[in-house]
Amino acid sequence: MSTPKSGNALDALLGRMKAAASPLREALLEIHGQYAPVMDGVVASYIPELALADPNWFGLSVVTVDGQSVDVGDHQQTFTIQSVSKPLIFGLALEDQGREAVLAKVGVEPTGEAFNSIELDEVSNRPYNPMVNAGAIATADLVAGKDLPDRVKRMLAMFGRYVGHPVHVDNGVYMSERSTGHRNRAIGHLMLNFGMISDRVDDTLDLYFQQCSVLVTAHDLAMVGATLANGGVNPVTGERALRQEFVRDLLSVMYTCGMYDSAGQWVYEVGLPAKSGVGGGIVAVVPGKLGIGLFSPPLDSKGNSVRGVGACVELARRFGLHLFESGFTGPDIVGELNPRRARGSG
Numbered sequence: 001m002s003t004p005k006s007g008n009a010l011d012a013l014l015g016r017m018k019a020a021a022s023p024l025r026e027a028l029l030e031i032h033g034q035y036a037p038v039m040d041g042v043v044a045s046y047i048p049e050l051a052l053a054d055p056n057w058f059g060l061s062v063v064t065v066d067g068q069s070v071d072v073g074d075h076q077q078t079f080t081i082q083s084v085s086k087p088l089i090f091g092l093a094l095e096d097q098g099r100e101a102v103l104a105k106v107g108v109e110p111t112g113e114a115f116n117s118i119e120l121d122e123v124s125n126r127p128y129n130p131m132v133n134a135g136a137i138a139t140a141d142l143v144a145g146k147d148l149p150d151r152v153k154r155m156l157a158m159f160g161r162y163v164g165h166p167v168h169v170d171n172g173v174y175m176s177e178r179s180t181g182h183r184n185r186a187i188g189h190l191m192l193n194f195g196m197i198s199d200r201v202d203d204t205l206d207l208y209f210q211q212c213s214v215l216v217t218a219h220d221l222a223m224v225g226a227t228l229a230n231g232g233v234n235p236v237t238g239e240r241a242l243r244q245e246f247v248r249d250l251l252s253v254m255y256t257c258g259m260y261d262s263a264g265q266w267v268y269e270v271g272l273p274a275k276s277g278v279g280g281g282i283v284a285v286v287p288g289k290l291g292i293g294l295f296s297p298p299l300d301s302k303g304n305s306v307r308g309v310g311a312c313v314e315l316a317r318r319f320g321l322h323l324f325e326s327g328f329t330g331p332d333i334v335g336e337l338n339p340r341r342a343r344g345s346g
């Protein structure tokens with residue numbers, strides 16, 4: 001016979017059982033089960049080290065602005081953040097240099113071109129936006145610091161504030177990209193030629209390769225999303241990752257440019273600011289409510305995770321997350337997690 005539980009332990013157990021059986025967890029498990037068998041897409045191999053990823057990995061996480069989380073599948077599997085780093089570096093550049101100085105070097109227009117296109121605005125010579133490689137390298141150039149190690153340290157500390165723990169660079173992926181990133185080097189030198197970046201171009205490319213090689217999990221990406229949803233403050237640690245005034249800058253470019261050349265399709269179907277990376281990660285933000293982190297390595301032809309996109313489309317549909325959704329009468333995703341915050345209860 002089991003020993004009777006004390007009131008507190010019993011409450012905790014009941015709480016855990018309730019959490020385990022929450023409708024949101026069930027929905028995430030269902031969506032995971034729906035997309036796990038999808039075998040479309042190809043794991044990125046143009047950075048040789050990325051080809052080592054298991055195509056079956058699939059993790060899904062949601063973190064709310066009051067710090068609750070639901071995680072399913074391979075949510076603890078680490079992978080490299082890749083282009084999901086770009087909006088965060090844009091944020092650091094904004095904090096370091098101010099809006100005017102940053103916008104002098106990078107625009108906010110979607111390109112409709114591939115993420116690694118070698119294209120600058122013909123009139124201003126600016127890269128189109130901070131979410132394509134050219135714009136990301138231009139924003140990395142604006143990250144302050146006395147030398148490369150100092151800039152890398154500041155970059156890692158910033159990521160750490162978003163995810164709520166120290167982060168590290170995957171040296172294998174970093175070295176792999178560093179030795180094969182000729183196209184990114186060409187983009188960097190082209191911008192130097194046009195005076196769009198400073199002459200510390202090799203350091204800046206190194207910083208860019210390292211920012212792309214930071215290791216995260218799907219849960220970490222949901223924390224990044226929740227931090228942006230929460231006005232720049234990590235909802236678990238309470239630490240500010242980004243000045244409030246710049247949150248809208250990041251969310252705007254994520255909304256219009258975050259999913260590369262399928263940004264229009266994404267906005268139409270999901271309607272959330274988001275950013276994907278060739279490691280298979282996606283972060284999506286429901287402002288004021290929650291962050292979603294998705295991870296699965298096989299990519300579609302635009303470089304977005306096939307299962308990640310599918311799962312997000314489904315999540316947005318079931319919970320009416322599209323920002324332009326009106327009159328949605330289905331389940332309230334935040335209320336599902338925390339009945340006190342349910343729709344209409346203030």
Ligand code: GLN
Binds near residue numbers: 133276277278303
């Ligand atoms: N590090 C990658 C590159 O520059 C990032 C690209 C991506 O995730 N789309 O090619």
